[in-house]
Amino acid sequence: MLSRVAERLYWMSRYLERTEDTARIVSAYNHLIMDLPKGAEPGWDIMVQILDAEPYFHQRFRSVNEQNVLKLLVADDGASCSIPYSIEAARENVRTTRDVLPEETWELVNELSLFVREVAPNSVGRRNRHAFLAEVISRCQTINGLMASTLTRDHAYSFIKVGRLLECADMATRMVDVGAGDIMDRDGSTSAFDPLLWGAMLQALSAGSAYRRQVGPLVDRNAVVNFVFLDTAFPRSVKFCMQGIGQELGRLTNHEEPLRAVGRVWRRLNRLTKEDMTQAELHAFIDDFQQQLNQLHAAIEEAWFRVASA
Template structure:
């Protein structure tokens, strides 16, 4: 397939996944503040930190409150990763490779974008968890349409790599920030509030029920293990990286060169590491450090994709 098309598909997929994750963060937070006694924990500040763009935020916003953070994460067209910016960019990318997508995939993304764009004014005045739930449903619908209307060929594999690298990154960020935010308040451990917070954390990755089915009781270690290492849950970091690894190997099969390229090597190494690390080791070495390492390696793999497939100097 054309290098340009592969690149656009990869980014389109990442952008929609990013938009979906921002909707998840906001939905869970809007839901959580309803159950939380006032002045317990500021739920909004971690959402800014989750993006890694706190500096940009401080330059553009005076305070951290519900209105500012919803604006920032969902609708700010000046912010390069807001939900609306991502969807707009994803749709532009989709337009530029429309011939490579199924009609249904394009039309759902088009609907999705219009739905969010047209809801902007109302949600800025009165943001609701219901709206962000709808956004998540659009994203799930889009994902389902992709998987069931497109041939799982090269195009699909680049799409899959995009969504899984982005998802792994976002899962790691939400765990990182919440962990940082939740742990210092040791007096809350074992209380109702604590249980609620960890449950919401799981809900943000649609993992609450899956977790309960396996562990019934909330335990910090088990939750961390679920986020990082669950071998089968589709939003755990390990299973995202495993999926990306698999797609990259399918992509490599079509290659005419015999040496393995950088991105597949890096992702395979990360997969191996995730499969052979225990929660105990993570906590002993510092969870933030571990998550940081994951994010650095995911970024390196993404950079290698450009080198390997999108801009490579190729010969006939």
């Protein structure tokens, strides 16, 4: 497979995952605010923080409020975490690789992009928001399902899977970092709502029901952090993602460096003990972990996307 094609498939998959993840975060937060009394909800900017879009947001908007944050995430096509931007980027990458994908892939991605372009501007307000987000999530899942059930297990599949898992792991760690920080920073007066907040976070990771079955209905920080990072059966846990990435990369030639990077991530995961970490320690851990993920991405890029003229 051509490096250029592999790279586009990888990014197509990352952006598709990002589209779904952003939709999930907004959707979960949307539920949360209706359950909390005024003043007890996290600030709107928490989503901007999770999605790492602060500089862009402040360039574009003056004040942090519901309208502006939703505008950014749902309808702005300039922020690389927004739904319109992500799906458009996914579409551009499929457009030039459609011949290695199942035939309906292009059609579905194209239709989703047309849908977002048409409906997103009217979905910023609370009234249409939910239906729009639900539709985006469901269509992303259709596309992933199509690829999972019909794509030949060759190079194309490997790069698509790696892209999706890496994006998923990246998003999960960022969400825990910002989410846990916000919850732990709150003063005691609102701690009655903590379970709701943790629940919303699990929902945003679509980990709600899996967590309840695996761990039980009680939610607290350590249990959530452990579940999201280390559960071996939940397919969106960081550990599960890293396992999948390691497997796929091992099937490709020239995998030495990228596998070493996976190993480094893996060792850090195992260092995450079940004992109590302070919030500062958790933050430092995730910060370092994110850097390791970035290095893994760089190693993949170097090994397969930048084939030099020998």
